[in-house]
Amino acid sequence: MDTNDRELSYQTRSQHEGLAVSLVAVSKTYRSGGSESVTAVDAVTLDILPGHSLALTGRSGSGKSTLLHLIGAMDVPDEGQITIDGTDIARLRDSERAALRRRIGFVFQRFHLLPALTALDNVLAPVLPYRTDFDKVARARELLGAVGLGDRVKHLPSQLSGGEQQRVAIARALINHPGIVLADEPTGNLDTHTGTEIVAVLDRLRTERGLTLIVATHDASIARRCGRTLVLSDGRILSDSD
Numbered sequence: 001m002d003t004n005d006r007e008l009s010y011q012t013r014s015q016h017e018g019l020a021v022s023l024v025a026v027s028k029t030y031r032s033g034g035s036e037s038v039t040a041v042d043a044v045t046l047d048i049l050p051g052h053s054l055a056l057t058g059r060s061g062s063g064k065s066t067l068l069h070l071i072g073a074m075d076v077p078d079e080g081q082i083t084i085d086g087t088d089i090a091r092l093r094d095s096e097r098a099a100l101r102r103r104i105g106f107v108f109q110r111f112h113l114l115p116a117l118t119a120l121d122n123v124l125a126p127v128l129p130y131r132t133d134f135d136k137v138a139r140a141r142e143l144l145g146a147v148g149l150g151d152r153v154k155h156l157p158s159q160l161s162g163g164e165q166q167r168v169a170i171a172r173a174l175i176n177h178p179g180i181v182l183a184d185e186p187t188g189n190l191d192t193h194t195g196t197e198i199v200a201v202l203d204r205l206r207t208e209r210g211l212t213l214i215v216a217t218h219d220a221s222i223a224r225r226c227g228r229t230l231v232l233s234d235g236r237i238l239s240d241s242d
């Protein structure tokens, strides 16, 4: 594929097709000023099929967030190869990588909603700078309906519960028809009941829309809701339920 084809393919792929993720011997070491260095991800080899769900578990510091950032092309590995939808992401040019990133939705522990914007405008925010081949406002409303907030579109984040704010963040992650959704401790700021609901919403959207879903969590009951569980320790895969 030449560059333009590849950009086009990330932008216009079927809306019901998750992207495949493949890692081969991926490592990432953080070197801080002194002599200390931490290998946050250590020779990880992993295949995730399109439309599947994976829980990344392991203690704090085991490398979950680093692995998500590498898969999301927000960080670059020191070694190894990451392939998304058949393309080695290290070989992408900047514009291609930007196009790929727009097809990857992120959900964070702390929601990261913009406090001055309504729920609707928060969902719209990621696509406002871009021309899209879909009606942005109609899609944002549809997504807020899909996460159960059809009657909260004009609310500000401060007028929403934690669980509702995370639902807005999930709708925002889906606005640009992602093929992959990466969620980093999405239930970490929520009580168990609300957290369980949030993962159920994520998994329902995955099934309905054919997304590939990767959830980092240290909560075993949350992890059990995903089809497959990977346990990380010191950046290595300790076990894989597959």
Ligand SMILES: Nc1ncnc2c1ncn2[C@@H]1O[C@H](COP(=O)(O)OP(=O)(O)O)[C@@H](O)[C@H]1O
Binding pocket: 030, 031, 032, 038, 039, 040, 058, 059, 060, 061, 062, 063, 064, 065, 066, 067
């Ligand atoms: N930006 C960074 N600079 C230096 N060390 C980091 C950085 N990010 C993470 N680390 C270290 O890498 C290891 C893995 O961190 P992280 O991926 O955040 O784990 P987890 O998400 O499982 O808690 C930890 O030892 C952490 O201190």
Ligand SMILES: [Mg+2]
Binding pocket: 064, 065, 066, 184
């Ligand atoms: Mg983390």
